[in-house]
Amino acid sequence: MKRLYIWIGLAVTLLAGMLAGCRGGNVSPEKEKKREKIEIWTYFETDAQCSALDKVIRGFNRSQNSYEASWKYVPMTEFTKKLSMAYTEKALPDLAIIDNPDMSAFIKMGLFEDITGFLKKLGVKKDYYPSLVETVSYGSHMYGLPMNCNNAALIYNKKMLEEKNIEPPESWEELEQAAAALSTESCSGFLMSAVEGEQGAFQILPWILSTGENASEIGGEGTEKALAFLKRMIDNNYMAGDCINMSQNDVGRVFAEGGAAMMENGPWVLPMLDEEGIEYGVSPLPADKISSVIVGGENLGILKGKNVEGAKKFLEYYNQDQVMQAFCQEAQILPAKMNIEIPEDTNLKVFKEQMAGAVVRSSIPSWNVLSKQLSQSVYQMVAEQKSPKEAAFMLDVQK
Secondary structure: OHHHHHHHHHHHHHHHHHHHHHHHHHOOOOHHOEEEEEEEOOOOOOHHHHHHHHHHHHHHHHHOOOEEEEEEEEEEEHHHHHHHHHHOOOOOOEEEEEEHHHHHHHHHOEOOOOHHHHHHHHOOOHHHHHHHHHOEEEEEOEEEOOOOEEEEEEEHHHHHHHHHHOOOOEEEHHHHHHHHHHHHOOOOOOOOEEEEHHHHHHHHHHHOOOOOOHHHOOOOOOHHHHHHHHHHHHHOOOOOOHHHHHHHHHHHHHHHOOOOEEEEEHEEEEHHHHHHHOEEEEEOOOOOOOOOOOOOOEEEEEEOOOHHHHHHHHHHHHHHHHHHHHHHHHHOOEEOEEEOOOOOOOHHHHHHHHHHEEHEEEEEEEEHHHHHHHHHHHHHHOOOOOOHHHHHHHHHHOO
């Protein structure tokens, strides 16, 4: 009996060793390999944007076994400053989702990798809006992948306009009349962001260009006319003077809470309005002489000296039509690829139609100076420091 127990013990030990060997042999070397980290910085903050980006990240991580991507939120108002500091401190992320007008300055600083050959293989020049390709280019070289695009339109509360029997305004005169009829003590007839920096500049510039002012000659009579129009809207309480402190998302929240009947804003605020159950409509931005909007959106850039191969894999993944389409549909923004269709019944239709004539900010001379000065000009008018004529003159001088 003792001998039998010894044989049983030996058999169990041998079987355990065989099973352990089998388990070791079944582990794929690919699975054993530690994934390389890919960090992405972005200023996305709406629930829809964050959720959509989360899904892209998860999809990428499931699609391969070599890299693991994650993203970090950096406030938009601090984004360029943080990126510059990270460059100085050698603490850059691998990828940045950056506002497309900001990319040019960072390309010139040497922050982004030249990935011209890689982007040509992806068919970027053929498949993407030419205006967006321009935002990732410097000379004949390309430094990033356009991620999405947008512009600003007029978004209005259908119920408020119907109660006053008002049609969505198409001209400045109609907008002023509608805003006058819709304004109350608790509700602005119209609202827009004039906050300092790119967000404010993005919303102020269309009014200037709508006068027929040449983009290379901002600061002339058209600029004065546009600034005088905006000041009149504020002076008459058709638009809150606090617009100088409101981001685009702040404006969206005020609108969603019933604090504004109409607003200038982009498609990224639409999920917020849907969540609040607001019945809204979207129409082209009211024009003076010509309809004009500004190209908005983000680019994906690979930071120089970081995990370039892993970052390229991420760009390859996002470049797939179905990935880009799913991201943009959830985030309620337009795909950067021209061929990707949007549903016919979507409120994005107006924004897509406006892309055809949208102006690229980086093509405007001295835009890095003007972008700061545009919002400052509205602030100076609100504070009664300068008249529209003086504010327009300052824009011309600052160039």
